Amino acid sequence: MADQILAAETRPTTYEVSCLPQDHPDGFSWALRVEYRGRGKWAVLRSGKRCLSSTGEWDWESIPSEREDDWLATHRFDLDTALRLAQEAAPHVVVNGLTPAGLLEWEAAHA
Numbered sequence: 001m002a003d004q005i006l007a008a009e010t011r012p013t014t015y016e017v018s019c020l021p022q023d024h025p026d027g028f029s030w031a032l033r034v035e036y037r038g039r040g041k042w043a044v045l046r047s048g049k050r051c052l053s054s055t056g057e058w059d060w061e062s063i064p065s066e067r068e069d070d071w072l073a074t075h076r077f078d079l080d081t082a083l084r085l086a087q088e089a090a091p092h093v094v095v096n097g098l099t100p101a102g103l104l105e106w107e108a109a110h111a
Contacts, residue, residue: 011036017086019093019100029095030103032086034079041076044086046093051075052085 018024018031032052033045043061044052051061054074061067061075077085091100098106 015083015086017083017090019090020103026103030090030093030100032090032093034082034086037076040078041072042079042082043076044082044089046089052089054085056085056089 013036015034016031017034018027020027020030034042035045037043045061046052046058049061050058052075053059054077059071059075062071093099095103
């Protein structure tokens, strides 16, 4: 039994949502991530630990043992909802005072 080879499964657990081209050298800074959090629920994340709520606010994601049911209810979504919220939020991500559109405009003006 110890020599039995089990079949490996591939599971999509993370999606990247961004308004910048996929090969943009700084795209990771403006990208949002939709990550699977178990039990059929997904989170929309920015900069690793900032988590989008159903009201559009970005909150710090605490460690799992500190997350209360009411917090989870407003920060966990089915996949379709999480992807929609990430796509709606992506144009509004600001890094160093620039949205994705602002960054592309700045780069075009300084090329």
